[in-house]
Amino acid sequence: MRLPNGDGLPVPAYATAHAAGMDVVSAEEIILNPGDRHPVATGFALAIPEGYEIQVRPRSGLALKHGITLPNAPGTIDADYRGELKILLINHGADPFPIKRGDRIAQLVVAPVQLASFVEVDMLDDTARGQGGFGSTGV
Numbered sequence: 001m002r003l004p005n006g007d008g009l010p011v012p013a014y015a016t017a018h019a020a021g022m023d024v025v026s027a028e029e030i031i032l033n034p035g036d037r038h039p040v041a042t043g044f045a046l047a048i049p050e051g052y053e054i055q056v057r058p059r060s061g062l063a064l065k066h067g068i069t070l071p072n073a074p075g076t077i078d079a080d081y082r083g084e085l086k087i088l089l090i091n092h093g094a095d096p097f098p099i100k101r102g103d104r105i106a107q108l109v110v111a112p113v114q115l116a117s118f119v120e121v122d123m124l125d126d127t128a129r130g131q132g133g134f135g136s137t138g139v
């Protein structure tokens with residue numbers, strides 16, 4: 001659903017035929033100073049079908065050239081969220097980064113969600129890995 005601040009903005013869309021992510025644009029004009037975080041408005045709210053989520057991912061060009069990324073990457077958009085889609089950006093670069101209304105700031109990947117529930121038990125089965133982790137198999 002287009003919100004009043006989304007007037008005139010493009011609906012998120014794939015840039016190429018087999019792109020995984022739909023580019024989403026900013027609905028606001030801001031300058032993100034080095035180290036700053038900001039939930040950037042997109043001007044859209046959505047209802048994702050049950051059984052799916054949207055992952056918000058950084059654009060690699062912005063990350064490489066300007067250090068602009070998402071502190072919560074990948075952001076999680078729940079199927080039952082009805083508020084405005086916001087893109088949480090952070091500037092890890094050395095320079096202030098101006099964002100204009102309509103600039104592509106992130107990409108949205110729709111993904112299936114497998115719901116599960118935990119069952120409490122007293123013992124776990126043995127595996128070759130056991131409790132090894134965090135580099136236990138070597139570098």
Ligand SMILES: O=c1ccn([C@H]2C[C@H](O)[C@@H](COP(=O)(O)OP(=O)(O)OP(=O)(O)O)O2)c(=O)[nH]1
Binds near residue numbers: 072078079081088
């Ligand atoms: O990058 C993001 C991340 C989240 N959201 C919205 C949609 C999502 O469904 C909701 C909650 O996100 P999340 O579960 O990541 O945040 P939380 O800190 O756990 O908040 P809550 O207690 O509301 O779930 O906020 C966004 O618009 N953009």
Ligand SMILES: [Mg+2]
């Ligand atoms: Mg949550």
